[in-house]
Amino acid sequence: MTKRSDPIIRVGQSIIQHGPHNNRIYLLRLDPDDGDHVLAWIEETLEKERYTKVFAKVPATSAPAFLKNGFTVEAEIPGFYPDDTACFFLGKYTDPARQKYNGLGVSETLEISWQRAGTGHPPLQKGCTIREASVSDAKSLAEIYASVFPTYPFPIDDPDYLSDLIVSGDVRFFLLLDGDEIVAASSAELDPSSKTVEMTDFATLPSARGAGAAGALLAHMEEAVRKDGFHLAYTICRGEEPPVNILFARGGYHYAGTLPNNTQIGGGFESMNVWYKPLNPGFS
Numbered sequence: 624m625t626k627r628s629d630p631i632i633r634v635g636q637s638i639i640q641h642g643p644h645n646n647r648i649y650l651l652r653l654d655p656d657d658g659d660h661v662l663a664w665i666e667e668t669l670e671k672e673r674y675t676k677v678f679a680k681v682p683a684t685s686a687p688a689f690l691k692n693g694f695t696v697e698a699e700i701p702g703f704y705p706d707d708t709a710c711f712f713l714g715k716y717t718d719p720a721r722q723k724y725n726g727l728g729v730s731e732t733l734e735i736s737w738q739r740a741g742t743g744h745p746p747l748q749k750g751c752t753i754r755e756a757s758v759s760d761a762k763s764l765a766e767i768y769a770s771v772f773p774t775y776p777f778p779i780d781d782p783d784y785l786s787d788l789i790v791s792g793d794v795r796f797f798l799l800l801d802g803d804e805i806v807a808a809s810s811a812e813l814d815p816s817s818k819t820v821e822m823t824d825f826a827t828l829p830s831a832r833g834a835g836a837a838g839a840l841l842a843h844m845e846e847a848v849r850k851d852g853f854h855l856a857y858t859i860c861r862g863e864e865p866p867v868n869i870l871f872a873r874g875g876y877h878y879a880g881t882l883p884n885n886t887q888i889g890g891g892f893e894s895m896n897v898w899y900k901p902l903n904p905g906f907s
Contacts, residue, residue, distance in 0.1 A: 628642075628644055628775070628776060628777050628778045629641055629642025629643070629644045629645055629647075629649075629776070630642055631651070634657065634660065634661055634664045635654055635656070635657035635660050635661065636654035636656070636657055637650065637652060637653050637654045637657040637661050638650075638651045638652040639651065639661075639664075641668060641672070641674065643672075644776070644887055645676075645776060645885075645886060645887045646674050646675050646676065646887070646892075647674050647675065647676040647677065647678055647885075648665055648668060648669070648674055648676075648677045648678070649677075649678045649679075650665075650677070650678070650679035650680060650681065651680060652680070652814070652816075653679070653680070653681045653682070653685055655682075655685070658685055658688050659688070662688060662689065662692055665677055666692075669717060673717070674717065675716060675717050675718040675721045676714065676715070676716055676717075676718075676721050676884065676885070677694070677713075677714070677715040677716075678712070678713070678714055678882065678885055679694065679712075679713040679714075679715075680710060680711075680712055680713075681710070681711055681713060682703075682704055682708045682709075682710060682711070683699075683708050683709040683710070683711055684708055686711045686713065689711075689713050689715075690713075692715070693715050694713040694714065694715045695713065695714055695715070696711050696712070696713060696880075697712050697713065697714045697880050697881065697882050697883070698711075698712035698879040698880025698881065698882060698897040699711055699712070699879055699880060700712075700855070700857055700879050700897070700899045702855070702901070703817060703819060703855060703857075703899075704817050705817065705818060705854075710817075710819075712879070712880060712882060712897055714882060714883065714885075721883070721884045721892065722883050722884070723883070723884075724862075724881075724883040724884050724894040725863065725894070728862070728863040729862040729863060729881050729894055729896065732862060732863050732864065732865050732868050732896075733868065733878060733896070735865050735868075735869065736865065736868040736869045736871075736872035736878075737872060737878075739869050739872050739873050740872045740873070740875075741872075741873070741875050742873050743873060743874070743875075744835055744838025744839065744841070744842055744870075744873055744874060745835040745838065745839075746835075746839075747799075747835075747839045748801075748834050748835065748839075750801060750802055751799060751800060751801050751806075751836075751839070752799075752800050753797060753798065753799050753800075753839060753840060753843045754797070754798055754800070755795060755796070755797055755798075755847070756789060756795075756796035756797065756798050756808070757789065758786050758789050758790060760796070760798060760805075761782040761783075761785040761786040761789065762782045763805050764779075764782075764785055764796060764798070764805075764808055765779065765780050765781060765782040765785055766780075767805060767807075767808050767826050767828065768780050768808070768824070768826055770828070771826040771827070771828070772826065773889050773890075774887065774888060774889055774890065775888075776886055776887065776888075779824060792813070793812065793813055794810050794811070794812045794813065795810065795811045795813065795844075795847070795848075796808060796809070796810045796824070797809050797810070797811070797840055797843060797844055797847075799827075799831075799836050799839060799840055801831060806827065806828045806830065806831035806836065807825075807826065807827040807828065807831055807836035807837065807840060808824065808825075808826050808840075809822065809823070809824055809825045809826070809837065809840040809841070809844060810822075810823055810824040811823075811844045811847070811848050811856075813848070813853065817855075818852060818853050818854045818855070819853060819854070819855045819856070819857065820844075820848045820853045820855070820856050820857075821856075821857055821858060821859070822841060822844060822845075822856050822857070822858045822871075823858060823859070825837045825840065825841075825867065825870070837866075837867075837870050838870060838873065838874065841870065841871075841874055842874070844856075845874075845900075845902060848902070849902045849903070853902060854901065854902055854903045855899060855900070855901055855902060856876075856899065856900050856902055857876075857879070857897065857898060857899035857900070858871055858876070858897070858898050858899075859882065859885075859886075859895045859896075859897055860895060860896055860898065861888065861893050861895060861896075862881055862882075862893065862894035862895050862896045863893070863894070868896060868898070871898040871900075872898070874900065875900055876898035876899060876900040877898065877899055877900065878896065878897070878898055879897040879898060879899050880896075880897050881894055881895070881896050881897070882894060882895045882896075882897065
C-alpha cells in the first residue's frame with residue numbers, strides 16, 4: 624500500500640480531513656457551534672490550497688448556511704441524529720470537471736444491486752469464526768489491508784495507527800478467521816453523539832473470496848453495535864464496484880445518494896455511493 628493519507632485536524636470542536644492525496648476538504652463532524660467558523664476556514668483553505676472538492680457531512684439544520692455558500696446536497700440519510708434530524712452529505716467544487724462522473728457506471732451498479740435487495744447473506748461457513756480485534760492483532764490486521772488495498776484514504780496499513788484506533792474505542796475492528804488464520808476484516812466507526820456507525824474497511828484475502836466473508840462480518844457488526852445502543856448504520860462505498868454495493872443491498876440497506884469523484888483510490892478519483900440501514904425496529 625502506498626503510505627499516503629491526508630491529515631485529520633480540529634477546527635474549533637469540528638473534525639476535518641484535508642490534503643493533496645484526495646485533493647479535498649472533508650468535514651467529518653460539525654460541532655453545532657462551529658458553523659460560521661468552519662465555513663470561513665473552508666473558504667480560506669480553498670483559496671490557499673486550491674483543492675477541487677469540499678465534502679461535508681452535516682445535520683439538515685446546519686445545511687442552509689452551506690447551501691448559501693455554493694454547496695449542493697449529494698446524499699441524505701433521514702433520521703440520522705437522535706432528534707430525528709436528517710444528515711446531508713454536501714459537495715462543493717472549484718473545478719467543474721471533478722463534478723462530472725460516470726453516471727451510467729454508477730446506475731448499472733445500482734441496478735444490479737437492487738436486484739439482490741433484501742435477499743440476506745449466507746451463514747458463516749463451517750470452521751470459521753468472527754471476533755473483535757485487539758491491539759495484539761494490529762500487525763496482522765495492517766498486513767491484510769496492505770495486501771488488499773494499493774492505496775487507501777487512511778493509513779490502515781500502519782499497525783501503530785490501527786492500535787491507536789483500537790485503544791481509543793472510536794473504531795471497532797472485526798476479524799473473520801478460517802481456523803486460526805485471519806482471512807477477512809472490517810471495521811465499525813462509531814459516532815456516540817449521533818449513535819450512528821459507519822461500516823467500512825472491508826477486506827478479504829483472495830483465497831477466501833466468494834464465501835460470504837463480508838456479509839458475515841457485516842451482520843456480526845450490526846448486532847454488536849445494536850447491543851451498545853447505536854440506532855443506524857451506513858456506509859460510503861465505491862460507486863462502480865458491484866460486489867460491495869450488492870453486499871449492502873442484500874443486507875437491507877437503502878441507497879441515499881452518490882458522491883461524485885469523492886475519494887482517491889488506486890491513483891484516480893472514484894465516485895462513492897451512500898447506503899444506510901436503521902438498526903432498531905420502529906425507526907423510520
